Amino acid sequence: MTEESAPIDDDKLEKKKKHDAESAADLEKVTDFAEEKEISGTDLASVLVNIEEKKKAEIMKIKEKERELAKVSIKKEDVELIIKELEVTKQVAERTLRENGGNLVAALTTLVHS
Template sequence: MSAEANQRVNGVDESADGEDVSKPVAKKVAKHDSGAADLEKVTDFEEEREISSQDLLGAITMIGDKRSKETAERVARMNELAKVVINKEDVELIIKEMEIPRSTAELKLRECAGNVVDALIALTD
């Protein structure tokens, strides 16, 4: 019998004559068999809880307080910026050079304390 005459049938080597040529065939070992049992125990069930109206009211109140605080801070900042004196020529220069709306140009110029060079640099960054 030649080696070419041997064939592999169902994991067993057989010769062309149908004789068994006994060679041990290694079986593939599953790597993660131990985890399969653990996965069967896992479910997506979560116990439902009731949400009380007090919890909802507390959350809504907290959100409302945060919004009102942010609004108050924004108004205070705008009031501080309104006190800054700016030149109309500077505003016109920024509008012309940067091609932006007047409100944006005035705001940026006020944020930069009326310094037109700083405002232009801030707008290009």
């Protein structure tokens, strides 16, 4: 009886091994494999320098925009009207007027739609 059951067990064992091998191969196909790369100190330093330069450029751009907005003349009456009618702060009223070139109607329209 043991001799008859041995060939059956060998067949099952071979099928299981074959199935396991196929499963492992399928798993290798779907796994995303990326090799780890060592980053050198100079590469890292250059990346950090680039980031700092971009930040400085953005800050300069914002400062330049603020300077341009500060040059725009606005009327005190327009600021007061916006504050009274739309119940916004003085800073919001002034900023919106400056962004719209001092045009009261455009500033009101912008604030109503925002």
